[in-house]
Amino acid sequence: MKLFDELTLIQVSEMITAEFEGLPETKISGLNEIHMVEAGDLTFVDHPKYYDKVLCSKASVIIINKKVTPPDGKALLFSDDPFRDYVFLVKRFRKFESSNSKISNTARIGENCTIQPGVFIGNHVKIGKNCIIHSNVSIYDHCVIGNNVIIHANSVIGADAYYFKRRPDHYDKLESCGRVIIEDNVEIGALSSIDKGVSGDTIVGKGTKFDNHVQVGHDTYIGKNCLIGSQCAIAGVTRIEDDVILWARVAVNKDLTIGKGAIVFATSAVGKSLEGGKEYFGIPAIEAGDKWKEMVALRQLPDLLKKFR
Amino acid sequence: MKLFDELTLIQVSEMITAEFEGLPETKISGLNEIHMVEAGDLTFVDHPKYYDKVLCSKASVIIINKKVTPPDGKALLFSDDPFRDYVFLVKRFRKFESSNSKISNTARIGENCTIQPGVFIGNHVKIGKNCIIHSNVSIYDHCVIGNNVIIHANSVIGADAYYFKRRPDHYDKLESCGRVIIEDNVEIGALSSIDKGVSGDTIVGKGTKFDNHVQVGHDTYIGKNCLIGSQCAIAGVTRIEDDVILWARVAVNKDLTIGKGAIVFATSAVGKSLEGGKEYFGIPAIEAGDKWKEMVALRQLPDLLKKFR
């Protein structure tokens, strides 16, 4: 997320009571977790496994739980619990605001939209022209919806990322401050959910069509003109390129890419990145031709085993 | 769908600016896509693969993109884009009407029904006697619900069919004009969706019981006294006969039949028609006894392979 007003390193060090190394006047223009970080951002790291990645990232300011020397042009804030301090800042600058009305008066809705009864539209939501939002849809704060979009009944746009940190006796929640962006001409089926980004955006590209009961995790990118079948579940921080077809009930793991024009057959589970332009099937999904061979072979296996008894 | 007022061939030819062959006064009493077509209907065909099927169907009038001679008793409308012209007619005669009230004043609701808060009931919906519609359910226009029906919270009855036509750089939507019909004594779990027919009806037969999170596609027929477990996904244009049991999370492909009294075990995927009276399991579902044998054999396969190394 971008901040409405820039902060400085020294201001933030006072907010979270942390020592720092770097220029006190270093500008902070956004808060972002590591997957989405840009120049000007503040981010955090609390695990040795990720120190290098974060220190070499585009972040300008890093909350860290180890005394190291800041890389050139970066500043560090030292904390015994960077997660806690990052969440504190998120909650301060993207405070959850409750709503008294079904359609927030800070929402902007374009001309010629149909908003059916029971729809909830949160604060600062933007909706383009010629959209149909069917009954009992819920749209959380800050989501952005393009033109000619149809969202079917009881779908949920912009719920919180599923992202928790294990503590000795409980989980702490990483508060989400990202958005969902739905581009023009998208259709979302009934009872589907698209979670907001943790700090960045979850995006559904122009012309993509969802069937019912689809799940999309935080910070995932879905390209243009994709077909996403009923009950598909796409985890967070994953990239689905243009013209991909996922038939019904395909599961897609996080942190991977499905290449342009790939087709994944129904009930498959995609566990690693897939090249574009090919067909896939299975749990885990492999090239469909190979999977058919396995299935035919498995059919013959009981007879084969009899021979060896 | 049936038209409120019959049209004639010459009237439709003028609406879509198409030449025709056949009697100008040929009556058109309905609009239907090919799966549901009846005498008196207008339908369309735009792919050589389906010319014969549509020309030999019960349709009285066909929009077609090839100059052929009409079969006996039929009339043809010639179009460079039959899909576009058919959708134009659907939108003209089954126009989507937005609602200003949670319960449309054209809906008819029988005696002794409980309609909980937050329920949306669209235009021209009919609900029988002694029904309980739980909170935040959405029922789209034209759906028909029998007597003693229970629909649990946040379910969606009658959302649009998932049916798109690929164009060079986008998808076009086939506008749905069908209905959902839910017969007497049906119970629908929470968060379930039953899509309307493209032009015909999606039907749930008398006494059938759904668990939560069930998906039913357009134009599917589910018989009487079936049990449909949680998270089952039944695709469009499929036929499930009476007394079928689908345990939890069974996926059923489109255009097939599951015979009377068949039982499909949890998490199976039905890829082709299944005979009634038997038990099935697996992805894809085969007779359960055969699947158990495969599973037992697979368990022994790693040891077998060691022998051959």
Next chain:
Amino acid sequence: MKLFDELTLIQVSEMITAEFEGLPETKISGLNEIHMVEAGDLTFVDHPKYYDKVLCSKASVIIINKKVTPPDGKALLFSDDPFRDYVFLVKRFRKFESSNSKISNTARIGENCTIQPGVFIGNHVKIGKNCIIHSNVSIYDHCVIGNNVIIHANSVIGADAYYFKRRPDHYDKLESCGRVIIEDNVEIGALSSIDKGVSGDTIVGKGTKFDNHVQVGHDTYIGKNCLIGSQCAIAGVTRIEDDVILWARVAVNKDLTIGKGAIVFATSAVGKSLEGGKEYFGIPAIEAGDKWKEMVALRQLPDLLKKFR
């Protein structure tokens, strides 16, 4: 369920017009089906397979369709249809009450809660402090929600158990009179459903976090600090101990236990009880290491079969 006012054996015998054996003044303090029965409860049994179990249970009064001698300290009510008579009593003492307002005036909501627009809160619901209930959530009568609980949009808490009795030509519903209890610090994702107990409680333990589209059946117990991934489906009367992790789309069968700290990988189906502290995968789920071996072996099977042709 516990009754507001105790009944006596003779009173109930008159309500259901049944002969009895036992002390007429035997107290009845609750109605419970067999899985949840306690001392003081009335329960029922109508199948020879379960006579022994029910007669030896903690129930004080049993409706039974066989003339037997009551065990010491118990009383029997004789009925040609114990299911019918039990349901009659449930409907009499836990009558479904329709609601005229979105938030029942018998609901008790703690301080500092945010209830977003479109939320339905049924009769006698209790909600603790500092909760956020997002838009269009539905909470059925009698549910109990702790402190610091977050429920995301359009989820359904407390829908009826999926529990029917087959009759010659239809199914009869076992009316549910149980509750859902959600303990402190739980987060429930969007579009999730947790069914009420048939007569007891469905429980989600302190600090447990659900992703979206999760299904939990009646009378299931989920422990503390569990993670339940998107689209998981957990059947009824099952026990998930503390610190269990179910990744996305895990199915869990009824009447089993998953031990403390077990991890089940995505898309697995748990068909029998699993020991705690281990990792599992597959349909059905077995120890993950064994499943990887099967998968590697299956990959080699087509080549192996070629050798034997």
